[in-house]
Amino acid sequence: MARSRGHQSPDEEVAAPEAPSTRERILAVSLALFNTRGLGRVTTAEIAAAAGIREGNLQYHFPRKSSLVEAMFAGFEAEAAAVAGRMPADPGALLAYQRAWFDLIWRYRCVYRDGIAMVEIAPAVRPRVHTLRARTQELARAVFDAAVAAGRLRIEPEALGRLIDNAWIVSSHWMSHRLQGGTELTEADLDWGFAQVRDLFVPYLVALQPE
Amino acid sequence: MARSRGHQSPDEEVAAPEAPSTRERILAVSLALFNTRGLGRVTTAEIAAAAGIREGNLQYHFPRKSSLVEAMFAGFEAEAAAVAGRMPADPGALLAYQRAWFDLIWRYRCVYRDGIAMVEIAPAVRPRVHTLRARTQELARAVFDAAVAAGRLRIEPEALGRLIDNAWIVSSHWMSHRLQGGTELTEADLDWGFAQVRDLFVPYLVALQPE
DNA sequence: GTCTATATATAGATAGAC
């Protein structure tokens, strides 16, 4: 496999499932380290070691740490757009939609857990964070407005705005809340967090379990 | 800066309100810097400069950064104990009580905003964080149970547990949520955050405005 | 593409003069 290009074409005819490129491996281990230890507390040396390469090689793929953070955030943007595109027309599918967002936030929790450090390391992402959040909140607003119109949610417009903000905060930061005990987070914690978010909506749900 | 403060004696008989000791000044500017920039992104050099002293002097008062963080957290513990002691017997004073906690969290927001970095810098505070949180949550539980008993709050016991968790998360992290836009937080934001927390309880309040 | 080797900057901590 003589790949001489920096960007390898992902459209291969046969499904050669393994052999992830070094670049992809770097991004994967970076995200994992950023998520568990925080963006500002992970060194390039650690990333290189976790990826099984030397620091010089890491510098070849990502000249500086900010490049790495920007690439990571670009992945988040792309996945967020994908989730946004799966917005359900039926308000009954609200739960699955919420869960999709929740899982995404979980996989990129470093963005929320350490958002300030992120924009300090990579200032270029700051406007992108703002844009992404504004668009996402707009989208959420539309989804829940539809749920109100469909009679599944009973809430005043202003209260809905505050509810969405609270849902956003809990979705983004329940991990930090659980982490401070010192233990690692597991998938079981993920369900706990989702239940917490769901609970915010319970008082306003017209039919929680439509059977 | 022709200020010749060779040595000031802090033990004056009259209540000379000013002339804070160097140690107190260090703690004050540290807290301010930790709050605005994050525990892990503030250097000892910055702290010394902000306190108007040299780094060597800072080392005299706090031999290592962890000493400083531990002292800051001890201040938080002391103030938390003070707030806890003002727990109201009357459930009608719930709002003022919540506000006192909210203000405390605001003044020590670095503890929540950067809790992971805190325990990495100063591992000795980890069990103390855990203890403090457990005690505080217990206290909150007692207060709200009393409110339920007094008929001011209508909610099931399990739901109350989740509600308290959500109130804790929003109280602790609404700042991070607002900060990611890039601007500094102001006191006006504080009211926004408090309104968000209050909104969590609204669906369960029996009498929101008792006239 | 990956490596070795090195450079630069900064953070944190130390020793000792005053």
Next chain:
DNA sequence: GTCTATCTATATATAGAC
């Protein structure tokens, strides 16, 4: 108590060999 001067460790980035 406060300072100057220095030391060590580490993080990030560069240059060039293979």
